[in-house]
Amino acid sequence: MRLITLSRCQPGMKLGKSIYNEKGKVLLVQGTELSARLIKRLGKYHVSTIYIEDEISEGIEIIEAIPPELRFEAENTITEGFYQIAELASNKNLQTMMKSERAIRSFQKIFKDILHSLNGNHQALNLLATTKIHENYVYTHSLNVSIYACQLAIENGLPLKTIEDIGMGAMLHDLGTVFVPLEILNKPGKLTDEEYEQVQSHCELGFEMLRKIHEIPLPVAHCALQHHERMDGSGYPRGLKENEIHRYAKILSVADVFDAVTSPRAYRPSMLPHKGIELLYAGSGTLFDRKQVDLFKEGVAIYPQGLTVVLNDGRSGIVSKYNYHSVGRPVIRVIKDEGNQDVKPYEIDLSTKDYLTVEIVEADALL
Template identity: 65%
Template sequence: MRLVKIDKWKPGMKLGKPIMNNNGKILLAKGVELIDRLIPRLKKYNVTTLYIDDEVSEGIDIVESIPEALRMETLHTITEGFQTLMDLSQSNSNLQGMMKSSRTIRSFQKVFKDIVALLTDNKNALNLLASTKIHENYVFNHSLNVSIYACQLALANGLPLKNVEEIGLGAILHDLGKVQVPLEILNKPSELTKEENALVKQHCEQGFEILRKIHEIPLPVAHCALQHHERIDGTGYPRGLRGDEIHKYAKIISVADVFDTVTNPRAFKPAVMPHQGLEILYAGSGTQFDMHQVNLFRDCIAIYPPGLTVRLNDGRTGIVSKYNYQAVGRPEIRIIKSEENEKVSPYEIDLGARENLMLEIVMADALI
């Protein structure tokens, strides 16, 4: 199985993984042959890459970091929980409301404990590109992805489980305030105006105001909503905090937040590949983002996920076939083209092996 950009599809290609909606309903099944009329429909839903099966990628497995059932359960919890918290924030506080908010927070904590347990046992770098879905609500999917990345990064920091779970809860709820932003602005297919951008930026304080009033939520979790757009050089918002003025939880979540934002398609901007997302983080490392957190994050994620096509510094082209957990930037590669760009009988090389240390990935794309 390999990953291809939707713009580079060719007649006869067959889906290697089904395409689903947020409810887990299969819209296009594995094995479906791609035809002209399907492509515009997929692009309409911001699908930018597809997994396909073909001879050269036979046997390359794409492992999902989070099982589909758990992902669906968590998305359902986030969708219902966000709405409950927003409704309660707009009504007068009473005993019934307090009980509802308590149940909502417990439901968030329950699903996140399952995610933490899964990631603690996980021996692969995170690959959230492993499934192709049509996302009807960007905020809910983004909240889930950021919580998964933030949890992995918190574990890499060696933090106690209590702190990991608080960071996960803070990450799930970091964009709660965006539920108050009109969908026509969140889904606008072009750059926001100055006024629209100012309205979106209010989500940090709006989310904080809701969360700080909920007894079950530790104050640092509420500060994740408030501070996740702060930057260590003081250029962030809403308060322009600098360095150690920013809570460590927020520094972790800001890295996860930006990475997931740029590696997922938005209404007005296409997604980039994981290695490009990491480059964006490194460009802001030491100014916008904590350098230590970016370095740790690099080792948490699949920079070159299985199925991605890459070119080596000796001119050969191949498909990433397996993670190298000891060095995620040096995976195993299935070579499919020679130095002269001619097709060859596929064979495997391990970039982590001593004899291949002079080899480097110099270009990565979803296209052979």
């Protein structure tokens, strides 16, 4: 199985992994032969990358960090929870309080399941493995940020209670967007000043809601308030700097930006993970905490399995395995030689000293 961007997809290719709809139901089943019409339709749904199955990638299996069933259960919990908490904020009676308490408990339960799943996953994170079509990006985004932030908290060696708080803060960080119209959140063009102000208000709105719920620790509420703050003071809402920013928010901002740029939106396709990491590095120390960017890179699949790549010696192939502690130097199944001629596939491990000078220079190569 290999990963390609939709623009590389040709009629006749066979789908490697099922594509799901908003409700978690299979929309296109694994093995479907893609027609020009289907490819066009996927483009309309803003799908940026898909997995296909072919001979040259046979035997390369992609394992989800979070099984699709848990992912959909988690997204449903987040969707319902957002509204229950928002309802509480506008109408604080006993019934809504009980509902929001229930919502918090289900968030805690789902987060425990995610953590369990992550702890059992000894691979770098690859969240491209489940393709889902959705209208409201916020719920998928909240879950992804929670998974990335949790992984980063683990890489930081933080105690379990702190990891749980960060995971909860990550799930709820964009809660305030329930008050921002979807047309503004999904607007393809440039936002007007007024619209931008409305988008920015989600931090304070989320914080105000969360701090009223006594089951939520205050630092968790601060995740909503501070996740758009940046190290050099260029962020919002308060323009906090360096150590004025809560350490949870420093973790969250890295996870938040990485997921935002590597997820397709209505107005732009997604970046591949290695480009997302480059973007974080461009802001390391100025926008983002340097240590968090470095640690983040260790836990995420920069070159996910199945990605087609070109090497600096001209050979090309497919990432067949990643090396957990050298995620930028995976195992490559070589398909073409230096002269772009097909060869009998063989594997080279870029993390070994035999291949120290070999580097990946291009991803999503045409094979």
